[in-house]
Amino acid sequence: MTTASTTRPEVRVRRAVVRGVERPTPRVVRVTLAGPELADLPVVAPDGYLKLFFPRPGEMVPQVPTLDDGDVGSWFRRYLAMPDDVRPPMRTFTLRRRREDPVEIDVDFVLHDEGPARDWALRATPGEHLAFTGPYGLYAPREDHDAVVLAGDETAVPAIGAIVEGLPPGRRVTVLASVRDVTEQQVWATDGDVTAHWTAPERLAERLRDLDLPGERPYVWLAGEASEVKAMRRHVVRERGVDKRDVCFTGYWRRGRTEEQEVRAAMDGTADPAED
Numbered sequence: 470m471t472t473a474s475t476t477r478p479e480v481r482v483r484r485a486v487v488r489g490v491e492r493p494t495p496r497v498v499r500v501t502l503a504g505p506e507l508a509d510l511p512v513v514a515p516d517g518y519l520k521l522f523f524p525r526p527g528e529m530v531p532q533v534p535t536l537d538d539g540d541v542g543s544w545f546r547r548y549l550a551m552p553d554d555v556r557p558p559m560r561t562f563t564l565r566r567r568r569e570d571p572v573e574i575d576v577d578f579v580l581h582d583e584g585p586a587r588d589w590a591l592r593a594t595p596g597e598h599l600a601f602t603g604p605y606g607l608y609a610p611r612e613d614h615d616a617v618v619l620a621g622d623e624t625a626v627p628a629i630g631a632i633v634e635g636l637p638p639g640r641r642v643t644v645l646a647s648v649r650d651v652t653e654q655q656v657w658a659t660d661g662d663v664t665a666h667w668t669a670p671e672r673l674a675e676r677l678r679d680l681d682l683p684g685e686r687p688y689v690w691l692a693g694e695a696s697e698v699k700a701m702r703r704h705v706v707r708e709r710g711v712d713k714r715d716v717c718f719t720g721y722w723r724r725g726r727t728e729e730q731e732v733r734a735a736m737d738g739t740a741d742p743a744e745d
């Protein structure tokens with residue numbers, strides 16, 4: 470997936486067990502994970518995300534290479550080189566919320582049409598196991614950013630919620646999020662000064678064009694379908710005059726490609742390049 474910047478990755482593989490499953494909205498499965506290996510999970514940026522590894526059919530626990538040398542690149546090549554009938558599906562999801570006592574984290578899975586993550590979330594029950602690396606984080610406004618814009622599709626709503634719920638008092642933020650219908654809109658508790666706009670999936674980029682960008686120097690965070698994010702980023706940089714260093718953008722998924730196909734394309738250099 471294309472991205473503007475990243476923090477230094479945490480390279481440990483951890484295991485977690487499903488403690489609960491909820492449906493906060495009709496299209497979202499919220500899975501609560503727990504386990505002793507979550508106790509020292511680092512705190513990174515508020516849009517922190519995890520690389521989740523799912524058990525294959527018939528497995529209790531996914532088989533994942535151990536990290537013996539701390540080099541995430543060589544570990545990842547070993548993961549990709551595992552035989553197809555052993556390698557666990559890996560997909561990326563936001564660490565939606567964490568609680569300390571007891572130690573638990575929530576992950577929100579949007580139920581689109583197909584895919585191992587979507588299928589796993591639909592059948593997840595307490596006691597099942599997962600493995601993951603992370604969290605990694607991207608959201609990092611600077612002191613000279615006097616406002617923030619968060620724009621994305623339904624897969625970005627968990628990250629937007631996590632950012633909004635962690636805002637410092639009075640932080641001026643404009644949210645633009647697309648969801649399938651009004652039942653998918655979420656309400657967030659926040660200390661920030663947040664204005665939220667909801668729109669339909671096909672209207673996200675168009676709605677961004679109409680959006681009043683807040684502040685003198687806003688930090689713009691964009692996430693969602695990769696080509697849509699690219700178009701939105703191009704719009705804010707070229708047509709709205711936002712400095713590209715003030716834009717954090719991430720393709721969260723790509724239409725017609727699984728995350729694994731996307732990762733392999735990035736590894737062999739055939740992925741759609743991020744723009745400068």
Ligand SMILES: Cc1cc2nc3c(=O)[nH]c(=O)nc-3n(C[C@H](O)[C@H](O)[C@H](O)COP(=O)(O)OP(=O)(O)OC[C@H]3O[C@@H](n4cnc5c(N)ncnc54)[C@H](O)[C@@H]3O)c2cc1C
Binds near residue numbers: 585586587624627728
């Ligand atoms: C940093 C980051 C954070 C993310 N956080 C979240 C999160 O918190 N919650 C969340 O739900 N997703 C999140 N995503 C997106 C998620 O990783 C992808 O949607 C992923 O492809 C889902 O895996 P899958 O196994 O269900 O589908 P895959 O096997 O990867 O894809 C199967 C097919 O479905 C299509 N597809 C994938 N996602 C969608 C979608 N959302 N809508 C329509 N079609 C789709 C693909 O193009 C492909 O054709 C995040 C992605 C990134 C990079």
